[in-house]
Amino acid sequence: MRLTCPHCGPRDSREFKYFGDAKTARGDDFASTYLRDNPAGEHAEIWQHISGCRAWLEVVRNVTTHKVISVKEAGQ
Amino acid sequence: MRYSALEVIKQGLTGNKSWRPVWRTPAPKPSYDVVIIGGGGHGLATAYYLAKNHGMRNIAVLEKGYIGGGNVGRNTTIVRADYGQKGNSAFYSHSLKLWNGLSAELNYNVMFSPRGLLELCHSDGQMEAYNRRANTILARGDKAEMLDRNGVTDFAPYIGMNNERFPIKGALLQRSAGTARHDAVAWGYARGADALGVDILQNCEVTGFDIRGGVVHGVETTRGVIKAAKVGICVAGRSTQVASMAGMRLPIESHVLQAFVTEGLKPFINTVINFGVGHFYISQSDKGGLVFGGDLDGYNSYAQRGSLGQVEHVAEAAMSMIPAMGKSRMLRSWGGIMDMSMDGSPIIDSTHIKGLYFNGGWCYGGFKAIPASGSAYAQLLATGAVPDYASAYKLNRFETGHLINEEGTGAVPGLH
Numbered sequence: 001m002r003l004t005c006p007h008c009g010p011r012d013s014r015e016f017k018y019f020g021d022a023k024t025a026r027g028d029d030f031a032s033t034y035l036r037d038n039p040a041g042e043h044a045e046i047w048q049h050i051s052g053c054r055a056w057l058e059v060v061r062n063v064t065t066h067k068v069i070s071v072k073e074a075g076q
Numbered sequence: 077m078r079y080s081a082l083e084v085i086k087q088g089l090t091g092n093k094s095w096r097p098v099w100r101t102p103a104p105k106p107s108y109d110v111v112i113i114g115g116g117g118h119g120l121a122t123a124y125y126l127a128k129n130h131g132m133r134n135i136a137v138l139e140k141g142y143i144g145g146g147n148v149g150r151n152t153t154i155v156r157a158d159y160g161q162k163g164n165s166a167f168y169s170h171s172l173k174l175w176n177g178l179s180a181e182l183n184y185n186v187m188f189s190p191r192g193l194l195e196l197c198h199s200d201g202q203m204e205a206y207n208r209r210a211n212t213i214l215a216r217g218d219k220a221e222m223l224d225r226n227g228v229t230d231f232a233p234y235i236g237m238n239n240e241r242f243p244i245k246g247a248l249l250q251r252s253a254g255t256a257r258h259d260a261v262a263w264g265y266a267r268g269a270d271a272l273g274v275d276i277l278q279n280c281e282v283t284g285f286d287i288r289g290g291v292v293h294g295v296e297t298t299r300g301v302i303k304a305a306k307v308g309i310c311v312a313g314r315s316t317q318v319a320s321m322a323g324m325r326l327p328i329e330s331h332v333l334q335a336f337v338t339e340g341l342k343p344f345i346n347t348v349i350n351f352g353v354g355h356f357y358i359s360q361s362d363k364g365g366l367v368f369g370g371d372l373d374g375y376n377s378y379a380q381r382g383s384l385g386q387v388e389h390v391a392e393a394a395m396s397m398i399p400a401m402g403k404s405r406m407l408r409s410w411g412g413i414m415d416m417s418m419d420g421s422p423i424i425d426s427t428h429i430k431g432l433y434f435n436g437g438w439c440y441g442g443f444k445a446i447p448a449s450g451s452a453y454a455q456l457l458a459t460g461a462v463p464d465y466a467s468a469y470k471l472n473r474f475e476t477g478h479l480i481n482e483e484g485t486g487a488v489p490g491l492h
């Protein structure tokens with residue numbers, strides 16, 4: 001799997017660290033900590049380009065086909 | 077037909093003409109007392125114990141694919157009872173006891189082989205931690221021992237002891253742990269349940285629930301509506317989808333775990349070895365293939381296949397632990413969808429809907445749990461209460477704070 005970092009271009013997924021569901025990434029209540037939609041389709045998720053520019057990214061990916069739909073800077 | 081050595085000889089002498097399929101292919105009945113969703117190890121075991129221990133007969137197991145097509149037929153078959161947390165330790169200890177009698181119980185050879193589990197330690201701190209773990213295991217009455225460096229070399233001489241990065245200091249050895257034949261477990265429980273009258277309905281996907289006034293009345297399936305007074309969800313990696321049809325949002329994420337097997341080799345690896353710091357474990361199947369794996373791929377996935385990054389990692393770890401493995405060829409790799417719970421431990425509980433029960437969150441450790449989980453879930457479905465040994469696996473423990481986090485990694489399902 002490859003992610004196209006907006007700064008560095010297409011890179012192997014091993015350069016990135018996964019931080020899970022983008023929807024619940026910021027919350028600190030019970031539901032955001034413990035409950036997940038866990039869809040079998042498109043999933044918005046946070047990744048960090050740790051072995052590259054270290055930017056935090058929001059990736060939309062189909063978790064059934066592993067097709068990457070979009071990558072942008074997180075929080076934008 | 078009862079299986080025995082005599083039967084094998086009799087059939088062999090008469091051209092093997094009288095073997096029959098070991099379970100029926102019935103048409104769905106309009107209604108059952110209990111419907112189990114998911115024909116994996118846990119679903120089939122639950123149906124078997126409902127019939128065997130609780131005398132129920134009007135039961136169906138609904139499987140969207142075929143028996144053995146899910147994780148029960150994809151796992152690396154390690155059976156162990158080395159858990160340290162309260163809640164887990166009693167449960168897995170009970171399960172290991174059931175494994176020992178399982179072939180006789182089912183009259184089906186599940187090939188349980190207690191060949192031992194060796195967990196390698198690489199630092200003084202880790203030795204201390206494993207000493208504590210071993211004492212916890214001993215204190216509850218199970219077996220564990222600590223080996224020093226020489227002990228490891230004596231027990232498993234093929235392990236490379238010159239690892240510069242992770243020098244081996246010793247290991248925890250649980251001789252009563254081992255492996256079993258995964259397909260046989262699915263088939264054995266299916267056969268046993270069928271013989272007690274359970275209908276096993278394959279190619280029957282549950283697509284919705286009939287819930288009225290907070291009470292479940294049945295399920296909608298690809299083979300029509302089936303009424304039931306009690307419904308048990310037992311669908312491993314698909315837990316979220318099925319529970320969401322009943323309006324539930326679960327503390328679970330689905331991740332892919334891969335496994336690998338080499339060509340068949342002569343007996344070489346005598347035990348199960350866990351090389352924790354290398355994120356690698358291995359055993360050798362009775363057919364001779366080296367069966368091994370590592371960690372999850374690390375991101376949400378419903379694809380029953382993994383990425384090449386893990387393949388490379390696992391091959392590297394294998395080479396650093398057992399350099400001789402470099403001469404063998406990898407034959408196949410595959411993946412299964414893990415129902416990763418937020419604390420790494422499972423759930424066996426009733427739900428807020430009357431008559432609807434949930435069993436899931438087995439992560440990558442649910443094969444060894446099959447006998448204990450099946451009997452606990454059967455008791456819950458039959459009587460409304462789980463046995464003591466499974467009483468910690470509550471659905472609301474994430475809210476009440478009674479987490480069972482064996483790895484101490486927090487609410488990050490990909491890390492358990």
Ligand SMILES: Cc1cc2nc3c(=O)[nH]c(=O)nc-3n(C[C@H](O)[C@H](O)[C@H](O)COP(=O)(O)OP(=O)(O)OC[C@H]3O[C@@H](n4cnc5c(N)ncnc54)[C@H](O)[C@@H]3O)c2cc1C
Binds near residue numbers: 150153311414440445
């Ligand atoms: C690569 C790998 C290695 C593993 N190694 C080990 C190990 O060494 N030791 C260990 O203890 N555990 C291990 N596990 C974990 C273990 O396999 C699982 O925890 C366990 O098998 C899950 O329970 P199950 O057998 O009931 O699941 P499954 O066999 O997956 O059964 C669930 C069933 O539900 C069905 N289903 C889903 N949705 C529906 C629906 N809507 N309607 C009807 N049916 C449905 C599925 O088709 C499936 O057959 C491993 C898993 C994998 C993938």
Ligand SMILES: [Zn+2]
Binds near residue numbers: 005006007
């Ligand atoms: Zn970058």
